């Protein structure tokens with residue numbers, strides 16, 4: 001898989017204004033700060049296409065990117081940010097549920113980014129259950145595998161396989177690019 005172009009299309013707020021035309025889409029779900037935007041940057045090998053930062057819980061819109069002029073990547077707002085006020089947390093949960101459920105969105109894959117250093121949280125399990133409920137194809141991306149003790153990372157990745165039954169699990173690091181070929185071959189095998 002070779003990526004020859006990637007550009008920002010638009011930020012979607014609310015349930016209207018999805019980009020037209022509808023195209024095959026790979027969407028990135030995950031806790032705030034788990035590295036969704038960094039993973040997207042590592043895929044397209046651009047430093048700052050998707051906005052990544054250390055201030056968690058900021059992004060509330062869905063950022064759409066067009067890759068190779070043919071399919072979309074969607075960078076979703078992160079869930080599980082502890083400091084988010086309750087009302088916003090509920091709103092965000094509803095928003096992600098809508099996205100998972102709306103069949104106008106042609107999701108070829110929902111990539112659930114989890115933290116390989118700390119393991120899965122309840123919010124990750126809930127998001128997995130939500131995606132499965134709507135029949136979405138889910139891939140578990142164990143990001144930040146460059147961090148922490150090697151043994152702990154290996155144990156966590158092993159646990160992901162039983163915590164997220166039926167989903168492929170890929171060991172990844174947005175920082176080093178480890179796992180990139182594996183990920184691209186799984187997401188876009190036809191390229």
Ligand SMILES: Nc1nc2c(ncn2[C@@H]2O[C@H](COP(=O)(O)OP(=O)(O)OP(=O)(O)O)[C@@H](O)[C@H]2O)c(=O)[nH]1
Nearest residue numbers: 032033034035036037038052053057078144174175
């Ligand atoms: N060591 C290491 N750090 C990473 C990795 N991926 C992301 N980070 C760091 O983690 C922090 C959060 O990364 P983001 O890409 O902004 O995370 P996000 O999931 O997009 O966060 P939200 O948009 O707030 O939901 C940044 O400081 C990144 O540099 C990784 O694979 N390894």
Ligand SMILES: [Mg+2]
Nearest residue numbers: 036037051052
């Ligand atoms: Mg982000």
